[in-house]
Amino acid sequence: xxxxxETSGIYMLICRVNGxxxxxxxxxxxxxxxxxxRGKSSSPIICNAIAKYGWDAFDKTVLEFCPVEELDEKExxxxxxxxxxxxxxxxxxxxxxxxxxxxxxxxxKQLAKKQWASEEYLKLIRKPIxxxxxxxxxxxxxxxxxxxxxxxxxxxxxxxxxxxTAGGYRWAYLNPDDKVSEETSKNKGKASRGKKQSAETxxxxxxxxxxxxxxxxNSYKPVVCVETNEIFDSVNNAAESVGVTPGxxxxxxxxxxxTAGGYxxxxAKEVFYMTENEVYDLLVKTGAIMTGHFKLSGxxxxxxxxxxxxxxxxxxxxxxxxxxxxxxxxxxxxxxVVGPATGGIILAHETGKLLGTRAIFTERVDGVMTFRRxxxxxxxxxxxxxxxxxxxxxxxxxxxxxxxxxxxxxxxVAMLVDRSGGKVDFGDVPSFxxxxxxxxxxxxxxxxxxxxxxxxTKRGSTGKK
Ligand SMILES: [Zn+2]
Numbered sequence: 003x004x005x006x007x008e009t010s011g012i013y014m015l016i017c018r019v020n021g022x023x024x025x026x027x028x029x030x031x032x033x034x035x036x037x038x039x040r041g042k043s044s045s046p047i048i049c050n051a052i053a054k055y056g057w058d059a060f061d062k063t064v065l066e067f068c069p070v071e072e073l074d075e076k077e078x079x080x081x082x083x084x085x086x087x088x089x090x091x092x093x094x095x096x097x098x099x100x101x102x103x104x105x106x107x108x109x110x111k112q113l114a115k116k117q118w119a120s121e122e123y124l125k126l127i128r129k130p131i132x133x134x135x136x137x138x139x140x141x142x143x144x145x146x147x148x149x150x151x152x153x154x155x156x157x158x159x160x161x162x163x164x165x166x167t168a169g170g171y172r173w174a175y176l177n178p179d180d181k182v183s184e185e186t187s188k189n190k191g192k193a194s195r196g197k198k199q200s201a202e203t204x205x206x207x208x209x210x211x212x213x214x215x216x217x218x219x220n221s222y223k224p225v226v227c228v229e230t231n232e233i234f235d236s237v238n239n240a241a242e243s244v245g246v247t248p249g250x251x252x253x254x255x256x257x258x259x260x261t262a263g264g265y266x267x268x269x270a271k272e273v274f275y276m277t278e279n280e281v282y283d284l285l286v287k288t289g290a291i292m293t294g295h296f297k298l299s300g301x302x303x304x305x306x307x308x309x310x311x312x313x314x315x316x317x318x319x320x321x322x323x324x325x326x327x328x329x330x331x332x333x334x335x336x337x338x339v340v341g342p343a344t345g346g347i348i349l350a351h352e353t354g355k356l357l358g359t360r361a362i363f364t365e366r367v368d369g370v371m372t373f374r375r376x377x378x379x380x381x382x383x384x385x386x387x388x389x390x391x392x393x394x395x396x397x398x399x400x401x402x403x404x405x406x407x408x409x410x411x412x413x414x415v416a417m418l419v420d421r422s423g424g425k426v427d428f429g430d431v432p433s434f435x436x437x438x439x440x441x442x443x444x445x446x447x448x449x450x451x452x453x454x455x456x457x458x459t460k461r462g463s464t465g466k467k
Contacts, residue, residue: 006067006224006332007031007032007035007064008030008031008032008033008358009030009031009067009235010027010028010029010030010031010067010068010069010070010073011027011028011031011064011065011066011067011068011073011076012025012026012027012064012065012066012068012073012076012077012080013025013026013027013028013031013034013035013062013063013064013065014026014062014063014064014065014080014084014086015038015048015052015060015061015062015088016060016061016063017051017055017059017060017088018059018060018061019055019059020055022051022086022087022088023084023086023087023088023089024045024047024048024051024086024087024088024089025065025077025080025081025084025086025089026048026077027073027074027076027077028073029070029073031064031067032358035062036358038052038057039052039057041053045088045089047088048088051088056382058335058382058384062335065080066080066154066155066158067155068158068162069162072162075129129142129143129175129176129177130142130175130176130177131143131145131146131157131161131173131174131175131176132173132174132175132176133146133149133150133171133172133173134171134172134173134174135171135172136171139176143157143158143161146173147168147169149169150168150169150170150171151169152168152169156168156169157169157173160172160173161173161174161175224236224269224270225237225239225240225251225255225267225268225269225270226267226268226269226270227240227243227244227265227266227267228265228266228267228268228318229265229266229318230265231318231321233270237251237252237255240267241262241263243263244262244263244264244265245263246262246263250262250263251263251267254266254267255267255268255269274325274326274329275326275329276322276323276326276436278436278437278438281323281326281418281419281436281437282437284313284319284322284323285308285312285313285418285419285437288312288313288316288319289309289312290308290309290310290311290312290313291306291307291308292306292307292308292309292459292461293305293306294307294459295449295451295452295456295457295458295459296458296459296461297446297458298443301446302443302444302445302446303443303444303445303446303449303451303452303458304441304442304443304444305442305451306439306441307459307461308391308419308421308441309461310345310390310391310418310419311345313418314345314348314349314390317352320348320349320352321352323349323418323436324349324352324353324355324356325356326436327349327353327388327416327434327436328353328356328357330416330434331357331386331413331414331416331434332357334384334386334413334414335384336357336359336384336385336386336413337359337360337383337384337385338354338359338360338361338362338379338383338384338385338386338410339353339354339357339359339360339361339362339385339386339387339388340361340362340363340364340385340386340387340388340401340404340405340410341361341363341364341387341388341389341401342363342364342365342371342389342397342398342400342401343363343364343365343366345389345390345391346363346364346388346389346390346401347363349388349389349390349418350362350363350388353386353388353416357386359386362377363377364400364401364404371397371400371401371403371404372404373404373408378408379405379408379409379410380409380410381409382409382410382411383409383410383411384410384411384413385405385410385411385412385413386413386414386416387401387402387405387412387414387415387416387431388415388416388417389401389415389416389417389418390417390418390419391417391418391419391421392417392419392420392421392422392426392435393421393422393426394422394426395422395426395427395428398415398417398426398428399428402415402428402429402431412428412431413431414431414432414433414434415428415431415432415433415434416433416434416435416436417433417434417435417436418435418436418437419435419436419437419438419439420433420435420437420438420439421438421439421440421441422440423438423439423440423441424438424440
């Protein structure tokens with residue numbers, strides 16, 4: 003699951019065993035899915051199905067992200083169009099913590115009875131769309147999307163103000179009442195819906211929409227506060243949180259200013275993804291990767307030394323690295339992140355936080371890697387293994403074995419640095435590294451730095467390696 007699922011929208015569960023589907027809405031999809039997984043807060047039918055087949059037997063998808071005020075209508079729309087079996091066997095079961103309006107309940111009941119959506123119901127929930135640039139009217143988001151060959155979600159994104167155009171055009175609801183905005187939320191009448199529009203009314207609406215400047219639309223670009231790691235879904239929201247104007251925050255995002263509201267800001271995209279060079283630079287900057295002339299604990303000499311705790315001791319930098327890992331595994335349906343003590347505890351915690359999973363660690367008892375502290379895995383639990391610096395991969399292989407012993411499935415290994423030069427191999431478990439290095443080591447007698455007379459670099463005891 004993606005961190006971006008921590009928002010409102012419509013989701014669908016599909017049982018891989020019998021193909022039956024369930025559609026639900028939530029103000030926070032991720033939280034709702036986790037509730038489903040725990041067997042809580044859901045309608046009894048899907049709850050029983052999950053108990054029967056197991057959480058892993060269900061594919062999870064987001065049908066659409068949408069504002070809270072649109073959840074009801076969207077849910078009905080999707081139920082009407084997709085006729086999900088688990089919803090219709092006994093419709094109208096609203097998940098706990100959410101109350102359907104009486105009209106919505108009635109609609110769901112009707113849908114349940116009929117087992118399919120009649121045109122009548124579709125009409126009630128369908129909202130005509132107008133292409134602002136061409137003036138063409140479509141009876142639904144779907145048909146508007148089809149007309150320009152884009153996904154319906156692209157049109158929805160424009161309607162919700164997340165992006166400016168879809169398929170090269172601007173779009174709006176034909177009836178202003180269909181969009182709950184500041185200007186219409188006060189008079190939320192449904193009077194105009196479904197009514198035929200006169201030519202003049204349409205003309206007026208188009209003129210109104212065209213007259214509105216694009217400045218009303220904020221493109222959907224999540225923003226991260228570098229210091230707090232807090233993610234905001236728009237520049238506006240971020241600016242509001244610290245009481246500055248969106249313009250001044252925008253200046254920081256585009257490098258024209260250092261801070262806004264006392265904080266550094268970045269587009270989320272820039273901090274979710276890291277190139278190998280960025281990882282390398284960060285590790286050098288924090289002092290984790292040192293250059294000089296080092297005597298390694300095994301006796302060999304090297305021009306490089308990596309002290310992972312120079313970066314792990316800085317939570318914000320560690321968080322940034324873990325975000326890049328989490329981003330890579332966001333769709334891997336990880337249930338638990340496991341790392342070997344000590345560095346792995348920190349990485350597992352941070353990565354698990356971002357993936358919305360559990361985070362546990364292995365440690366050695368009499369030299370043997372195992373779980374202590376009553377950590378357990380359920381049969382088939384999908385585990386991501388994280389480790390900081392991997393040279394030979396010995397510890398990681400031991401963690402893989404522990405995960406298997408406890409019934410888990412090692413989905414992948416994620417490393418900050420693979421310094422084996424790509425030689426490390428975990429058998430059937432795929433691996434991912436933020437940075438690949440091939441650090442050469444020399445026997446003292448063959449060391450080119452010794453030959454040049456370069457003195458050994460002094461460094462503090464690391465207590466390891
Ligand atoms: Zn040397």
